[in-house]
Amino acid sequence: MSLSAAGAALQGHDYQHLFAWYHALRMLNPAEDVVGVEIEAKNAGNVDDVVVRRRAAADEHYQVKYSVDGRHPIDLAWWVTPATSKGKSPLQRFWQSWRTLSRDGHRPHMGLYTNRPIDVSDPVLALQDGRTGTLGPRLRLAKASSKAGRGRKRWASHVGVAEADLLEMLDHLVLLTGQSAWAGLVTSVSDRMAAVRLKSDELAVEQGVQAIRAWVTGARSEVDRRALAAEIARRGLHGEVRQATVVVQGIDRDPWAAGATVSLDWVDLFEGDHPRARRQLRDPGLWNGRLLPELEGAERTIHALGFDRVLVRGYMRLPAWFATGVAFGDTRSLRVACVQGGQRWGSDVTPVEFPVHVSAPVELGAGGELAVGLSVTNDLAEDVLAYLRGSALPVGRFVVIAAAPAPSRTAIPDAPSAMGWALAVLKVVRDQVRATGTRKVHLFLSGPAGGALLLGHLWNRIPATQLYEDLSPGYAPAFLIPG
Secondary structure, X not given: OOOOHHHHHHHHHHHHHHHHHHHHHHHHOOOOOEEEEEXXXXXXXXXXXXXXXXXXXXXEEEEEEOOOXXXXXXXXXXXXXXXXXXXXXXXXXXXXXXXXXXXXXXXXXXXXXXXXXXXXXXXXXXXXXXXXXXXXXHHHOOOOOOHHHHHHHHHHHHHOOOHHHHHXXXXXXXXXXXXXXXXXXXXXXXXXXXXXXXXXXXXXXXHHHHHHHHHHHOOOOEEEHHHHHHHHHHOOXXXXXXXXXEEEEOOEOOOOHHHOOEEEEOHHHEOOOOHXXXXXXXXXXXXXXXXXXXXXXHHHHHHHXXXXXXXXXXXXXXXXXXXHHHHOOHHHOOEEEEEEOOEEEEOOOOOOOOOEEEOOOEEOOOOOEEEEEEEOOOOOHHHHHHHHHHOOOOEEEEEEEEEOOOOOOOOOOOHHHHHHHHHHHHHHHHHHHHHHOOOEEEEEEXXXXXXXHHHHHHOOOOOEEEEEEXXXXXXXXXXXXXX
């Protein structure tokens, strides 16, 4: 069933108001220089939906475009087609806004924010920079005879300006396309509210949306920090717990990483052009040469900011979840959490006893080191054993610790069970370390991300631990956790 025009308009306005609330919360962060937010701003041209006023840096001007579904991408036709017979195309309107806002050497920061995807089959749009979201830098390098070069000429001709002038505008127009839908934006707003000690459940987020809506309908378009603080107090949004958010962008980027307290971006360090293919680093030395130090640096930042609770999110594989748990470890007087299957899994819950099955040790006789396989989601025993026998690793014993009664996707149902599982695994590994006298553990994981995070969080009094990426088939060394 298709949504009515009125329903789509309401969703679009709510999305814009949620986006405005997300930026208004920046006023409460001492590290930001945001002094105000204006909704449907005057004299802002086409980028007037949300304007972020900054003390020192350039103001940020956003146009927010919401779509009820993903059937219509931001393509060439969208850029050059006027909405009405006498109107201007979006590209012409962005140019007009650029001219309006550029004065006395000042260059505005403009952004198109939309949940609609971008059409990467278009030679111009395909050159969007993955980090900055702009078209200018890569489009500037296109040869005039190439498809992108000819497209650049057509764009400039459509606007009626020189290519160099168009490129300067595109340098300052950030295309935030393919952004998460309502639920994803709610998650990021919730992160930002928790970081400034506000209530952060869905009801609290909705209160923020209602605050923006009330300001707009009440003809108050611009809000400063004082007005924001008064509205927060009036709506009872002050919370008791202050929580940082750490986003680790391992195999894919998070569209709302900017809202996190700390954000790490490793995507370009991996081989592969798709998240499913990103399993190995282009330079394996970076596991401990860059990635682990960045996690440790993130922990120092969190401590310096005075946080003792950390919500971890991001797109990464199990070794990275485990290593993140180690970096934000229990010995650092921190509490960690993540969202697993819609539930909050945190280290602050009371664990319940979790049964595990410990296999009979396989004695490989290749050395004095210990290999441990954790079978929670899938049984990895045969795959790991084949890898160990085909490698030159000095492993003398291999033990599998499996969820009882059997590995499955639902073997660990909730946070108390996850903490119980992590404690049970830790005990078995310590027992095996004592029995073998090993100085190094090789750890292979198959299980939920939240379980890996909590296990890493508790990992202590264990020798140096080598983690492995599952290459399906085979394995490759990842992080080496110091003992």
